[in-house]
Amino acid sequence: MATLADVARRAGVSPATASRVINGSSKPVADNLRERVLRAVADLRYVPNAHAQLLARPQRSVVGVVVHDVSDPYFAELTRGLQRVATDHGRLVIICNSYRDPERELEYVEMLRAQQVAAIVLAGSGYHDATFTARLAEKLAAYETTGGRVAVVGRHEHPGDAVMPANTDGGRLLGTELLRRGHTRIGVVAGPQVLTTITDRLDGLRAALAEGGHPLPAERIRYADFDRDGGARAAGELLDAVPGLTALVALNDSMAVGALTLLRARNVAVPGQVSVVGFDDMPVAADVTPALTTVRLPLVELGARAMTLALGPAADRPRVEVLPATLVVRDSLGPAPD
Amino acid sequence: MATLADVARRAGVSPATASRVINGSSKPVADNLRERVLRAVADLRYVPNAHAQLLARPQRSVVGVVVHDVSDPYFAELTRGLQRVATDHGRLVIICNSYRDPERELEYVEMLRAQQVAAIVLAGSGYHDATFTARLAEKLAAYETTGGRVAVVGRHEHPGDAVMPANTDGGRLLGTELLRRGHTRIGVVAGPQVLTTITDRLDGLRAALAEGGHPLPAERIRYADFDRDGGARAAGELLDAVPGLTALVALNDSMAVGALTLLRARNVAVPGQVSVVGFDDMPVAADVTPALTTVRLPLVELGARAMTLALGPAADRPRVEVLPATLVVRDSLGPAPD
DNA sequence: GGTACATAGGTAAGCGCTTTCCTAGCAGCC
């Protein structure tokens, strides 16, 4: 690998001059020297060693992102927003998949710190686990005291900058709409209870139903994996356990698709006999039949805002932005059958 | 940020000893010193500066990946395989979205080189553009001469290690199956003609149809954007231009979904009047109604193999692996109506 | 007790770069 010294030697100048030419320092350099340096750079295919640069002038050009899994549509969209803003700032992005494993999250934060990234964005749900939360907060604080920036999306763990989707509002939206259409025997297809995303959404739904005079009994909630198979399983259990069920609320669209699959397999008409609603408005929601009624979260925007906070000037006090949820009504929701 | 020197000072040892303790060097260190160092590390929340380490001992811990767009399901799956293997090797992954912009690809290769990444994996389609291809090959070669490793997935540009999906076979599979079911008036919903992925798939399809005695005229191919909207547009044009059309081949599943949407809007029964087949077997293929007949490519595996090549021992001669395509028959394909 | 050897730990060089500080050369002025 060609080094600055090689370039300087070939151009017959000092490394200092070569460096000045290469990164367009304000110090003026004679045209003939400049040209010689540039030619040497081209000849040697010289690319400055980013690590050496970083060591010499601590100016960080990479940001780290920890998500559940980039190939999950929710995080894929989120990541798109994150990437866009990072690119606009000329930053590369290291993406780490935690697969919702808290230990792995912790490990990644550590590795990103070692990489001297300019900022860390932690995306995804928080956990109801005080020990983990404390350890994470501690690690993030340590990173921040060394000049790193942290922003979180969709989780509360961090006392600093955060961007949140209005999960609770979304749950409420769903509950209100279901009641309006006459649904009162409602089952909930929920993801893992340790995720704050789940409990937030559930809280909103519960509140809306209770306010409407139809509180949600615990046995009408089934917790399962936060994916298609989990959705099918929970939907099956609810169907068996709750006679006269008229609607199924899935706490994300993947689970809703799983529920839809199960209902079709059991020959239950949607929305004729049972309505199904989801959450997140992933692309698939519009593609299934019947198309899914769901709560849209501005995922790309969420990611973009988070990265903007992380790369923008440090605020004197934490900024917490909540981005609104909106109801998207499609075919899978109908009136309650009498 | 605490440095090694800080740790050493606090532990009352030399930086050399501290370093030896911290990265478990083979050189033995007395237990009491070791313990003091470890305590100092904990007290100061010391994390070694990865850049300084890299400079001192050129051992690269990050790999770079250039894809079209992580949030595209095709690349999301691919990335999952890439990530898995990279993680198994203890490597972090920098992911760059090129959005199919050749200039941006070139730029990213440069940036990744500056980052001293251990390997670069270039994923996605190649371009029919000799100038670009030459520039890219040149840049990659420069990177390789400095000890970097390169692997490409789904593209031919690089004279080194490559993993390819059997695009042409896939096209052929589709063509054969369509003929078998009596389809002869077939329209092709194609993506941009500059992409080698498109021409490869098309070549296979064309060959199968020609061998079956029903060569594909150029006017039955419509090139459009490689996404849902492009699919809808191309499908619409074909429907208008080709009377008696009985089947639509979309060159990826997104386009197929777009075509399906258009057909539904025009009240064309699928597969009653027109059959639709896709390519890639993205998750959405199974979710739409009718479920999509498509060609499955082992995307995760493709990514995993590519990363394995990139991180494995350098071969004396380039390895090119082709991973097979398989036909997945679902509801959207029926017999040709007479 | 003196020499030889092993060994724990320290010293310092060097990875590739940036940047401060310095020097040499030059123009401008009295």
Added chain:
DNA sequence: GGCTGCTAGGAAAGCGCTTACCTATGTACC
């Protein structure tokens, strides 16, 4: 012509780390 005041370019320090090399101490043996 001698001085001051600039400016372009170079020398060298230092970023945080690893490691080859060296020193000092302790052990073993004659």
